[in-house]
Amino acid sequence: MFLLKNIIVGQSGGPTAVINASLYGVIQEGQKHTGEINTIYGMRNGIEGFLKENVVNLSSLSEEELTLIKTTPAAYLGSCRYKLPEDLSDAVYPKLFQLFTKLEIQCFLYIGGNDSMDTVSKLSRYAKSVQSTICFIGIPKTIDNDLILTDHTPGYGSAAKFVAATVREISTDAGIYDKESVTIIEIMGRHAGWLTAASVLSRTDKMANPLFIYLPETAFDTETFLSDLKAAFTHTKNIVVCISEGIRDAAGTFICEYSHSVSVDTFGHKMLAGAGQYLEKLVKEKLSVKVRSIELNVTQRCSSAWLSATDINEAISAGSIGVQAALEGNSGKMIAFVRDSNTPYQLSYAGVDVNKVCNREKKVPLEWISENGTDLEPAFIEYCLPLIQGAPEVPTENGLPKFAFI
Amino acid sequence: MFLLKNIIVGQSGGPTAVINASLYGVIQEGQKHTGEINTIYGMRNGIEGFLKENVVNLSSLSEEELTLIKTTPAAYLGSCRYKLPEDLSDAVYPKLFQLFTKLEIQCFLYIGGNDSMDTVSKLSRYAKSVQSTICFIGIPKTIDNDLILTDHTPGYGSAAKFVAATVREISTDAGIYDKESVTIIEIMGRHAGWLTAASVLSRTDKMANPLFIYLPETAFDTETFLSDLKAAFTHTKNIVVCISEGIRDAAGTFICEYSHSVSVDTFGHKMLAGAGQYLEKLVKEKLSVKVRSIELNVTQRCSSAWLSATDINEAISAGSIGVQAALEGNSGKMIAFVRDSNTPYQLSYAGVDVNKVCNREKKVPLEWISENGTDLEPAFIEYCLPLIQGAPEVPTENGLPKFAFI
Numbered sequence: 001m002f003l004l005k006n007i008i009v010g011q012s013g014g015p016t017a018v019i020n021a022s023l024y025g026v027i028q029e030g031q032k033h034t035g036e037i038n039t040i041y042g043m044r045n046g047i048e049g050f051l052k053e054n055v056v057n058l059s060s061l062s063e064e065e066l067t068l069i070k071t072t073p074a075a076y077l078g079s080c081r082y083k084l085p086e087d088l089s090d091a092v093y094p095k096l097f098q099l100f101t102k103l104e105i106q107c108f109l110y111i112g113g114n115d116s117m118d119t120v121s122k123l124s125r126y127a128k129s130v131q132s133t134i135c136f137i138g139i140p141k142t143i144d145n146d147l148i149l150t151d152h153t154p155g156y157g158s159a160a161k162f163v164a165a166t167v168r169e170i171s172t173d174a175g176i177y178d179k180e181s182v183t184i185i186e187i188m189g190r191h192a193g194w195l196t197a198a199s200v201l202s203r204t205d206k207m208a209n210p211l212f213i214y215l216p217e218t219a220f221d222t223e224t225f226l227s228d229l230k231a232a233f234t235h236t237k238n239i240v241v242c243i244s245e246g247i248r249d250a251a252g253t254f255i256c257e258y259s260h261s262v263s264v265d266t267f268g269h270k271m272l273a274g275a276g277q278y279l280e281k282l283v284k285e286k287l288s289v290k291v292r293s294i295e296l297n298v299t300q301r302c303s304s305a306w307l308s309a310t311d312i313n314e315a316i317s318a319g320s321i322g323v324q325a326a327l328e329g330n331s332g333k334m335i336a337f338v339r340d341s342n343t344p345y346q347l348s349y350a351g352v353d354v355n356k357v358c359n360r361e362k363k364v365p366l367e368w369i370s371e372n373g374t375d376l377e378p379a380f381i382e383y384c385l386p387l388i389q390g391a392p393e394v395p396t397e398n399g400l401p402k403f404a405f406i
Numbered sequence: 407m408f409l410l411k412n413i414i415v416g417q418s419g420g421p422t423a424v425i426n427a428s429l430y431g432v433i434q435e436g437q438k439h440t441g442e443i444n445t446i447y448g449m450r451n452g453i454e455g456f457l458k459e460n461v462v463n464l465s466s467l468s469e470e471e472l473t474l475i476k477t478t479p480a481a482y483l484g485s486c487r488y489k490l491p492e493d494l495s496d497a498v499y500p501k502l503f504q505l506f507t508k509l510e511i512q513c514f515l516y517i518g519g520n521d522s523m524d525t526v527s528k529l530s531r532y533a534k535s536v537q538s539t540i541c542f543i544g545i546p547k548t549i550d551n552d553l554i555l556t557d558h559t560p561g562y563g564s565a566a567k568f569v570a571a572t573v574r575e576i577s578t579d580a581g582i583y584d585k586e587s588v589t590i591i592e593i594m595g596r597h598a599g600w601l602t603a604a605s606v607l608s609r610t611d612k613m614a615n616p617l618f619i620y621l622p623e624t625a626f627d628t629e630t631f632l633s634d635l636k637a638a639f640t641h642t643k644n645i646v647v648c649i650s651e652g653i654r655d656a657a658g659t660f661i662c663e664y665s666h667s668v669s670v671d672t673f674g675h676k677m678l679a680g681a682g683q684y685l686e687k688l689v690k691e692k693l694s695v696k697v698r699s700i701e702l703n704v705t706q707r708c709s710s711a712w713l714s715a716t717d718i719n720e721a722i723s724a725g726s727i728g729v730q731a732a733l734e735g736n737s738g739k740m741i742a743f744v745r746d747s748n749t750p751y752q753l754s755y756a757g758v759d760v761n762k763v764c765n766r767e768k769k770v771p772l773e774w775i776s777e778n779g780t781d782l783e784p785a786f787i788e789y790c791l792p793l794i795q796g797a798p799e800v801p802t803e804n805g806l807p808k809f810a811f812i
Contacts, residue, residue, distance in 0.1 A: 015579050045584040073575055079582040165806050166705055169479055172809055173421045173708035176485040178451040201804070206811035294703045299572055302579035305711035308805065388805040398607070399714065399794040400571050403578055405612035 004038035005106035007323065008055070011141075012046035012112035012119065013081065015074035015302050016155030017162075018315035019141045020404070022111045023077065024070040025319025026139070027058050036327055041103060044406075046080035046110075047119055051092070053099065056406065068404035070312065071394045073302040076404055083115065084122045093126045100134055107135050107326035111319070113142035113153070117334055117358035124332030124354065135326040138334035138354045139318050143301045145194035148362045149352040150336035154318055155301070157311030157387035160198035163187055163296065164388065165306045167242060168202040170294060171209035175238040181290040182229060182239050182283050185210070186276030188300055189244035192363045193217050195300070198384055199242040200376040209240035217364050218373035219250035225279070226286050228374065233289075247275055255279065304401045309390025314347065321349045345386035410444035411512035413729065415464070417547075418452035418518035418525065419487065421480035421708050422561030423568075424721035425547045426810070428517045429483065430476045431725025432545070433464050442733055447509060450812075452486035452516075453525055457498070459505065462812065474810035476718065477800045479708040482810055489521065490528045499532045506540055513541050513732035517725070519548035519559070523740055523764035530738035530760065541732040544740035544760050545724050549707045551600035554768045555758040556742035560724055561707070563717030563793035566604035569593055569702065570794065571712045573648060574608040576700060577615035581644040587696040588635060588645050588689050591616070592682030594706055595650035598769045599623050601706070604790055605648040606782040615646035623769050624779035625656040631685070632692050634780065639695075653681055661685065710807045715796025720753065727755045751792035 009026045011019055023042075030040040040058045043050035056077070061069075069076050085092060100108070110120050120138040127134050140147050143159035167185055174183040187196040193215025200213055211232055214220050220243075232239050248254045256275040276293035283291045318335045325333060333351035340346040368380040395402045415432045417425055429448075436446040446464045449456035462483070467475075475482050491498060506514070516526050523544045530542040546553050549565035573591055580589040593602040599621025606619055617638055620626050626649075638645050654660045662681040682699035689697045724741045731739060739757035746752040774786040801808045 011582075015582055045582075049584060072578065074579040075582040078584060080584065161805060165711065166709070168806060168809065169708045169710060170704055172478065172811075173480040173704050176417075176421055176451075176481040178455060178484060178486065201806060204809070204811070207809075292704075294705075295701070297700045298576055298579050298698075299700075299705075302575045303572070303711075304575060305571065305709075385804060390805070391802075396797075398791060399567060399796070400574060400607060403574065403610070403613075405578075405610070 005036055006039045006104045007037055007107040008041040008043055008105050009109040010043040010046045011075040011077045011079050012110060012116040013079060016141055016143050017073045017158040017303060017307055018154050018312050019111055020069050020072045020076045021312045021315035022139045022141060022154055022319035024066055025316035026109055026323055027061060029320035029323040042077045045078040046082060048080035048082040065404055068395060068402060071304055071392060072403040073304050084119055088126050097132060105134060109137050109139060109322050111139040111141050114358060117354050121355045121358045135329060135331040137322045137326045139322045140334055143195060144189060144192055146192040146361045147357055148360050149357055151339040152337055152387060154311060154315035157308040159195055159300050160384055161308045161388035162300050162303045162306040163195055163198045164201035167199040167210055171202060171207060171240045174240055179290060180233055180237055184276045184279050184293040185242045186245055186295045187242055190246040191216055191361055193244045194364055196242050196244040197364055197376050197380055210242040211236060211239050212241045212374045213376060214243045214247050215364055216244045216246040216248060218369055220247040220255055229287060243275055245275055304394050307392050308388045309392045310387055312392050325351050342382055411442055412445045412510045413443055413513040414447040414449055414511050415515040416449040416452045417481040417483045417485050418516060418522040419485060422547055422549050423479045423564040423709060423713055424560050424718050425517055426475050426478045426482045427718045427721035428545045428560055428725035430472055431722035432515055432729055433467060435726035435729040448483045451484040452488060454486035454488035471810055474801060474808060477710055477798060478809040479710050490525055494532050503538060511540060515543050515545055515728050517545040517547050520764060523760050527761045527764045541735060541737040543728045543732045545728045546740055549601060550595060550598055552598040552767045553763055554766050555763055557745040558743055558793060560717060560721035563714040565601055565706050566790055567714045567794035568706050568709045568712040569601055569604045570607035573605040573616055577608060577613060577646045580646055585696060586639055586643055590682045590685050590699040591648045592651055592701045593648055596652040597622055597767055599650045600770055602648050602650040603770055603782050603786055616648040617642060617645050618647045618780045620649045620653050621770055622650045622652040622654060624775055626653040626661055635693060649681055651681055710800050713798050714794045715798045716793055718798050731757050748788055
């Protein structure tokens with residue numbers, strides 16, 4: 001007898017502007033397989049909400065609601081930061097699988113970053129250990145672009161586009177007074193500088209800012225920084241500097257740690273804030289020029305203003321290909337992006353071993369960073385530029401973006 | 407003998423997203439009057455650059471460059487914060503008028519806010535005192551919307567739209583975790599809460615955030631704030647609060663002054679920062695919940711992402727009507743907006759006495775603020791909503807907004 005399958009999808013970790021586009025891809029693909037899929041469930045607040053049986057039925061979402069979901073930032077289903085125990089003999093695993101059985105789940109799709117892939121890895125390994133046939137698939141998502149075994153991640157393109165456009169706007173703003181000034185823009189990126197690197201795209205043939213770009217991949221030296229600024233003032237009046245929140249010195253100490261104590265999140269990551277503020281004070285004290293620090297803050301991950309159509313479309317594809325992979329019986333895989341060609345930009349999709357992805361980080365290659373650590377090489381621009389192309393239509397109402405809410 | 411006139415235009419004060427649209431309006435209108443106008447000059451960095459004879463010829467700007475100028479944020483000509491002496495017998499006045507004579511200037515148009523209208527006022531009064539026939543016209547510009555004798559100011563609509571859209575995005579982002587949280591968004595507005603008030607437009611029938619909105623017009627009480635948050639947690643998990651940078655307590659002390667010393671700008675205005683950061687620390691300490699403060703910072707005044715077509719078009723009209731007014735021999739006037747009707751929204755333009763405008767501030771009427779000082783009344787929404795309508799096309803190149811640079 002042929003049994004209809006139920007699938008469940010969840011979102012986990014920090015928001016991106018296109019995490020809901022992947023959800024859209026999952027639901028849309030799921031709805032196509034009426035012969036194979038019975039119900040498409042969504043877990044509220046990821047695996048944490050699922051443990052409380054907080055589940056919604058997504059099968060019958062209207063076309064109108066689905067269209068809104070596609071360009072709604074953050075996580076439509078809600079998210080969580082919940083780490084499953086390392087020990088697969090922990091009681092939470094049989095509890096989860098009882099709930100899967102209760103809902104007759106055959107395919108489990110989890111949209112998230114590094115920590116979410118850890119969840120997919122553990123669940124797929126536990127499934128194997130108990131001979132469960134449930135398939136667990138990870139759909140990548142992170143503005144940080146730091147997942148390995150994939151050319152890039154959904155969410156990065158739109159965040160990179162937001163950073164590049166916003167740094168260009170701020171640089172335009174910073175240049176209006178005939179008075180020396182330094183503007184420091186702090187961009188998200190704890191250990192990998194992918195997002196900060198995108199600020200190089202802000203430059204035009206008539207605007208050299210941001211003049212300096214600092215990533216966590218190379219050591220930041222405050223003395224060199226100050227002398228570089230001084231030297232730059234001989235030819236430039238208004239200097240814009242972009243820094244990753246996670247820049248650190250040669251000893252490995254985060255620059256922000258010189259001014260703030262840092263706290264630790266549930267995954268043990270240091271919660272950073274304030275490298276920009278620290279450098280603002282330093283420049284003011286040492287160079288006595290007008291200085292301002294700007295934190296792009298959460299808007300860089302949740303803005304619908306500078307969505308990349310390329311990013312949205314790839315996020316949708318990752319979701320739909322994830323469903324196909326699960327229906328074909330694959331498990332313990334993450335949907336990865338393979339760049340077949342740069343000019344013209346062409347992408348294909350592959351399933352990679354999620355166990356190899358989780359708990360590892362892909363950094364910006366050192367050969368893409370200038371030798372003095374203050375700029376990016378053309379190879380990075382070639383890599384990044386295709387990812388920010390195109391602008392999807394965002395539905396509006398009364399002049400403002402219209403979003404979907406559960 | 408009929409003499410051709412030269413006109414000069416300058417920009418002054420803080421940037422807005424549409425100050426260049428007014429410049430576009432001035433140039434476009436000037437180019438139409440080929441029989442009356444010989445050369446359209448632009449002063450670099452306002453009156454301060456003009457004193458250094460830093461002047462450019464704008465007469466022959468190409469249609470392509472003009473189109474770019476229209477949606478370029480910040481000040482294409484550069485800006486200044488330069489206060490002319492109160493004493494009209496100061497030597498700077500004859501010096502300026504010698505320069506006007508040298509360039510055969512007949513019309514002087516100055517695009518700016520309160521302090522720029524002060525410049526127009528002084529120059530027009532000095533002109534009168536020396537029987538000069540040069541006409542001085544002010545074109546309003548400020549995201550603060552705090553100029554009197556005008557329904558609103560160019561720049562406000564686009565900034566209000568940016569605030570409303572961005573607060574909606576941040577609220578969507580803030581709501582994803584199943585865990586109590588407070589997000590405090592600090593919005594520009596030293597003495598008037600117009601821009602912060604626009605955050606009320608972020609709400610939807612499915613999203614009640616921002617739950618609390620505090621303007622400088624009413625006294626902020628930290629104890630009431632904390633007890634309001636506590637009460638709100640009984641029905642809402644993720645609370646978004648919007649505050650003006652200039653909120654103050656009943657004694658008139660800026661809230662930010664409780665954590666920071668404040669510095670003073672060249673006009674004697676207090677330079678504020680940190681009300682959001684102060685409240686973040688307070689909430690963390692007193693309520694022990696997850697809390698984050700976000701400063702929208704300069705992006706709210708220079709973003710081309712959420713430009714209002716209404717705002718752009720009115721800014722252009724203000725510029726072109728300014729040229730017409732000057733050519734007709736008016737002086738000492740600011741181009742003001744008169745709202746003839748709200749439904750449908752209809753606007754007309756008038757010249758008002760610039761001497762009455764400068765050095766005064768229009769605040770949000772108290773009857774538009776809820777009695778408890780945490781919300782806006784429907785009358786404000788009716789006022790603000792027409793100003794954010796429509797989206798102009800922003801030229802792009804390689805996926806990013808393309809701007810004009812001198």
